[in-house]
Amino acid sequence: MGKISAGRNVFMYPMPVTLLGTLVDGKPDFMTLGWVTRVNANPPTIGCGVGRHHHSVRGIEENRTFSINFPSADLLAETDYCGLVSGKDKDKAPLFEVYYGELETAPMIAECPLSLECRLELTIENPTNNFYIGEIIASFTEEQYLTGDMPDIKKINPLLLTMPDNRYWTVGNFAGDAWSTGKTLKKK
């Protein structure tokens, strides 16, 4: 078969690039977050892997709330900056127009086409990162990013990430319908 090892430091292909929003000592902080995934269908929960030394950790643990914001590709520089600089050293909030939903302590970014407001449900402590699982309490988008009543990936134009080469990408081509195309292989 000709298989060789790609090592153990292998990542998901690709990862969504998001901005984790927290309120630390009453001030909004935004941290770039690639390790994020849906965890449960109903209630809808989302999980994120956050290094324990990050400033954002304080906000999540203080308020038990956070937001997940999906930047478009045109926010690439701001998004990368939020992953290079800590809220311990710099106030990152002035980069964005900040707004709040019903949780009041999960700051969200008006420039992002899609934002999720989450309430912390469970923390799993890993050797270097905490995995925070939060219930999605509300989502915020705009008419211009929808097709019908659904967020449209082409209109949102999200940023994607590959690691360990550390590169950003945008979405490619539609390849086929899920839960559908495989039916052609089902035995009659």
Ligand SMILES: Cc1cc2nc3c(=O)[nH]c(=O)nc-3n(C[C@H](O)[C@H](O)[C@H](O)COP(=O)(O)O)c2cc1C
């Ligand atoms: C593209 C990118 C993705 C990142 N993804 C994560 C991640 O999933 N988890 C994490 O803990 N840090 C991640 N980081 C690093 C943090 O965003 C970075 O350390 C940030 O400065 C922490 O900010 P804070 O101290 O204000 O919380 C990422 C950085 C970049 C540039």
